[in-house]
């Protein structure tokens with residue numbers, strides 16, 4: 001069960017990486033702090049961390065095959081309306097499944113062989129519109145300072161939530177707009193000030209080079225569209241990030257949505273949700289999100305095993321996507337109305353207690 | 369001048385694994401390669417000071433448990449983002465079934 005709790009009054013939060021909250025988090029000892037970890041023996045952990053190419057090669061063959069089939073059908077049926085269903089499926093592969101491939105290959109855990117991780121990482125970064133260098137570093141920071149306000153650059157829903165922004169996220173429009181702006185800025189050779197706080201200077205040329213390659217690909221797609229007098233190249237390159245984004249937003253918001261921030265215990269700020277097998281394939285098991293954050297060394301294919309091993313120390317998983325939204329939406333509505341509330345995850349009797357005094361500053365008080 | 373310190377029994381580390389060794393306020397990581405050779409590096413990742421002994425050894429690579437940064441533990445070289453600074457390495461010898469590292 002999950003209850004709602006008010007936090008100490010923050011007033012208006014500043015989520016900027018060089019703002020007031022960033023300073024406060026550093027002073028409170030929340031930066032690069034020590035996080036709670038469930039005890040797992042070295043023997044079990046070594047087994048779970050073991051790398052293998054086989055599961056990811058199998059999944060990648062299915063993945064590429066699905067891309068080819070749906071793109072082929074769309075091209076074949078274009079410009080009739082019958083092209084829409086395969087395009088929608090292609091869109092989910094392009095604009096959603098690449099989120100989890102970007103993520104897993106960014107951690108370097110999906111494949112054992114480094115070049116395979118790198119190849120899928122670069123392709124996925126392009127499709128999900130995340131500069132491969134900039135986002136590798138932002139995700140590194142997300143793992144260091146998960147949902148610490150002012151330090152984590154990947155807080156998806158801020159408090160109070162921007163309702164329109166959250167709703168628009170499902171269309172991918174804002175992400176794509178930000179990505180295009182960022183691509184142009186990088187292509188011109190500049191790095192924004194906030195991003196300089198987490199991308200080391202020696203990595204800037206890589207970020208700029210990737211942006212320039214992307215720019216060339218989009219330009220080529222547009223030239224081809226003009227040359228053919230057809231929207232088809234645009235329907236297959238770039239825009240699927242919009243019409244296929246909904247699945248990764250739907251699953252991504254469940255990771256931390258409505259939960260505590262500024263706590264040093266992933267059991268309190270992350271969520272594991274049990275989901276259907278198709279979504280698990282698209283999402284590459286990132287529904288086991290508490291487990292992933294606690295032990296990022298464990299590859300996606302071993303997360304169900306890790307879950308089985310440590311579940312007695314974790315809140316019960318949310319039973320479905322539907323149940324998760326039923327839990328998150330009322331909190332977001334209350335936050336939107338100005339109440340500073342969040343969901344408190346309840347730990348089973350078998351779990352080690354959450355110690356706010358040791359693992360974060362948030363003092364949870366159960367709501368009436 | 370060399371300063372050899374006994375770190376652990378040679379068979380206390382599995383092949384292709386790593387063990388933590390603390391001495392004189394410092395922490396070290398001692399490795400046993402798949403070919404049964406022993407190596408030692410400073411114990412904390414150069415990125416965010418996380419204990420490498422909780423990481424994963426694959427061939428000559430140690431992967432940090434926090435952000436999956438990789439080092440070649442045989443020479444300390446940082447292999448790529450997010451680790452950019454090499455690890456300090458220490459000479460190692462095995463005598464009488466014990467692993468010694470020269471922390472001088």
Ligand code: FES
Nearest residue numbers: 413415416432437
């Ligand atoms: S702390 Fe080791 S890679 Fe970040």
